[in-house]
Amino acid sequence: MALAIQAASRGEPVVLVAALCNKCSALVVRKGSGLASIQDLKGRRIGYVPGTMHEILLRETLARVGLDPVKDVSLVRVDFFDMGTALAKGDIDAFLSGEPLPTQAVLQGYGDILAYPYFDDSVGPINAGMIVRRDTIEKSPQKVERLVAAHVRATRTLQSDKTVWLSEASKRFGVDLAVLEAASKNMELAWDMDDTFVRQLAALGSRMKALGMIEREPDYNALVDRRFVSKMGGE
Structure with a gap:
């Protein structure tokens, strides 16, 4: 869209x-990172693909808890198919991407789902x-x-x-x-x-x-x- x-x-x-x-979207954090809420992402590196639905959902998710995507976190451009590797290696602390990448991160043991970024009062x-x-x-x-x-x-x-x-x-x-x-x-x-x-x-x-x-x-x-x-x- x-x-x-x-x-x-x-x-x-x-x-x-x-x-x-x-x-089809999910916000994933590195397993064992101690990140338990969106607010915990402050100061962390988050993988994303510019110009996509996932970028918009990520920015919306951050804004709703008062996190500035420029000042409060580091947005790192990562190709969709490289996000799992980057998360597992610790190059990023989180990513917002489309399925099946979030589920793969969970099943392969290097990621946890932090949030499903759907907002029925806006984008849905x-x-x-x-x-x-x-x-x-x-x-x-x-x-x-x-x-x-x-x-x-x-x-x-x-x-x-x-x-x-x-x-x-x-x-x-x-x-x-x-x-x-x-x-x-x-x-x-x-x-x-x-x-x-x-x-x-x-x-x-x-x-x-x-x-x-x-x-x-x-x-x-x-x-x-x-x-x-x-x-x-x-x-």
């Missing part, structure tokens, strides 16, 4: 036509969405409708059979099934974009502007096109 908002704020012709997933659990170009909708709405319909049907199928969802994900992405099974409590498949989704998207954009990640907020009515998911609602 963060990338969609960034692109739209620059005037790029992007449109969100469906949600893809919710949740929204995470990723399906983006198409505006001219694609204008020229080929039927293609977009078929694309969204395929996504909705696949999502509903996987939601109804968790075993199929996780086993297929394990095969396709090479992640151990046991890790995905443990991480699935923090992963949510999605497709609909209801009023709550739009409200949380706007809250995300507002936070991004406040953090200086975008100069202006986009027109959310133009960014979100709900006609395609609405057609699938009663199917």
Whole structure:
């Protein structure tokens, strides 16, 4: 979602036509570090990837307990797939990243989950969405409708059979099934974009502007096109 908002704020012709997933984020600390609360992160090194949903959630988490991400902690840029190694080696004290990395840290014994950074009074659990170009909708709405319909049907199928969802994900992405099974409590498949989704998207954009990640907020009515998911609602 963060990338969609960034692109739209620059005037790029992007449109969100469906949600893809919710949740999937966690704040992890090094096992045995003695860090038991968000406030304990003061003076510590925290791994993050700039410009992502995870950066926004990290900054929001810190701000809610009065920690300044510039003055009170050291934010360290670390690639997603290097975060586990950096935490285990002690190069960082914590990281905020997406699943299955947090769960891997726990199961492999070098990390503990400190928080799941979802704030229902603002950004909430929204995470990723399906983006198409505006001219694609204008020229080929039927293609977009078929694309969204395929996504909705696949999502509903996987939601109804968790075993199929996780086993297929394990095969396709090479992640151990046991890790995905443990991480699935923090992963949510999605497709609909209801009023709550739009409200949380706007809250995300507002936070991004406040953090200086975008100069202006986009027109959310133009960014979100709900006609395609609405057609699938009663199917």
